[in-house]
Amino acid sequence: MPGPMRNAPSTRSADASLLAAARRTLAAETAGIAALSERLDGQFAAACRALLACEGRVIVTGMGKSGHIAGKIAATLASTGTPAFFLHPAEAGHGDLGMITRPDLLLALSNSGETAEILLLLPHLKRLGVPLIALTGRAESTLAQAADITLDASVAQEACPHNLAPTTSTTAALALGDALAVAVLEARGFSAEDFARRHPGGSLGRRLLLHVAEIMRTGTAVPRVAPETLLAAGLVEMSAKGLGLTAVVDADDRVLGVFTDGDLRRALDKRTDVHATTMRQAMTPGARSIGPRELAASAALLMEQHRVTALLVVDEQQRLVGALNVHDLMRAGVV
Numbered sequence: 001m002p003g004p005m006r007n008a009p010s011t012r013s014a015d016a017s018l019l020a021a022a023r024r025t026l027a028a029e030t031a032g033i034a035a036l037s038e039r040l041d042g043q044f045a046a047a048c049r050a051l052l053a054c055e056g057r058v059i060v061t062g063m064g065k066s067g068h069i070a071g072k073i074a075a076t077l078a079s080t081g082t083p084a085f086f087l088h089p090a091e092a093g094h095g096d097l098g099m100i101t102r103p104d105l106l107l108a109l110s111n112s113g114e115t116a117e118i119l120l121l122l123p124h125l126k127r128l129g130v131p132l133i134a135l136t137g138r139a140e141s142t143l144a145q146a147a148d149i150t151l152d153a154s155v156a157q158e159a160c161p162h163n164l165a166p167t168t169s170t171t172a173a174l175a176l177g178d179a180l181a182v183a184v185l186e187a188r189g190f191s192a193e194d195f196a197r198r199h200p201g202g203s204l205g206r207r208l209l210l211h212v213a214e215i216m217r218t219g220t221a222v223p224r225v226a227p228e229t230l231l232a233a234g235l236v237e238m239s240a241k242g243l244g245l246t247a248v249v250d251a252d253d254r255v256l257g258v259f260t261d262g263d264l265r266r267a268l269d270k271r272t273d274v275h276a277t278t279m280r281q282a283m284t285p286g287a288r289s290i291g292p293r294e295l296a297a298s299a300a301l302l303m304e305q306h307r308v309t310a311l312l313v314v315d316e317q318q319r320l321v322g323a324l325n326v327h328d329l330m331r332a333g334v335v
Contacts, residue, residue: 025167028159032168033175039152044179047133047149051082051184054131056103058084061092063117065166066109066173073107073177080185081194089117097124107133111153111169113141122146135176137169151176212299213292215332216313216322217243224249224320227256227280231272234259234279243310243325248283253319255312257283289314292321296334299324 051058058077062070070086077084087099087106100106106125108118113136122143125132134147137154144150153176159167195208223241225234227248238246238259245260259282267274267282289312290299299311303326313322329335 021161025159028157029168029171032155032172035156036153036172036176036179040179043149043151044183047151047180048183048187050105050131050133050149051077051180052187054082054103054105056083056101056105058082058105058107059087059100060084060107060109061087061089061118061121062109063089063115065170066111066115069170069173069177070107070109072174073109073181076178076181077184079195080181081188081190082181082184089115089121093117093120097121100124100128100130102128102130105131105133107135108143108147109135109153109173110141110143111137111166111173113138113143115143118143119146135173151180208295208297210296210332210334211292212290212294212296212313212324213322215296215328215334216292216324217241217328218322222320222323223247224253225259225279226250227278227283229279230275231259231267231277231279231282232274234282235264235274238264243323245310245312245323246279247287247312247320247323248279249320255287255289255314255318255320256280257285258287258312259283260310287312289318291315296329296332300326300329300335303329 058074060070060074060077061067067086067088074084074086085099087096092099106121108121110118113134119142122132131149132147133149133151134141134143135151135153136144137152138144139150139152139154153169153173155168155172157163158165158169221241223237223243223246225237225246225248227250229237234246234248238244245258247255248257248259249255257280259279263282263284267277272282288302288306288308290302292313292315302311303309310323310325312320313324315321326335
């Protein structure tokens, strides 16, 4: 019998052990994050207020694995409306202390709260009067006692079977940093357009910065009929343009209403005579619409919220200037 067949049982056993270890890790980290939520209190709210009040930059620092998490938190803050950067605590003692100025705020990550490189920064912070937020796993630590605000990021144990390698603790710190960033961005009223302006590069930026005017259908590709048009002719227009709707407009192209596939089903259920009924009689007054200067991402959100697949595009006078549907958004990479 070939070797691989003889080894199959042991391979399955090894795979089972690997999967069990992975599940234990995920369970431990899930429990660590869940415990954070239960401990959120006034200190978290105070940290958010401090970030919002900061007139300089939020400087995030940490050593080792905490340093990697600190770098990600700084990047998240910076991309969501809070000027921030990462400061390596070891480099700070060799000249980079000059990066900290009086209007700034320092967010320091240390699970033990006794990281020597971070503690060396404390006298400098006190001289400048720079507020200190500690994100630590030990509320009685030197860092926590020196901080103006302390965020409790403690975990029951690491996912590491030896309870040594930073695993659950770094995940908890990252989650708490994300919670800070999201709470602050909501308090700022940070919008999708604000986010887009900070991400101009790559596919994400191209997608977010697209405006409705760049992808909408215009001219004769936009279905429109007059209010006195018979429903039969309106259905022809609707079918020819392939958007699943037609706008009903007055002589100045102002939108009076819309007729959609849903309206057609309801008309057929009522046995409406398509050769004797006008579009004014059959239409739904008003229409879901969007402006041409709005972000295409906003059009996608509007469609999702109202469970529609197409939108009319109107100017400030409610004149019809275009239309788009979910397929246009898909081709543009917006959804």
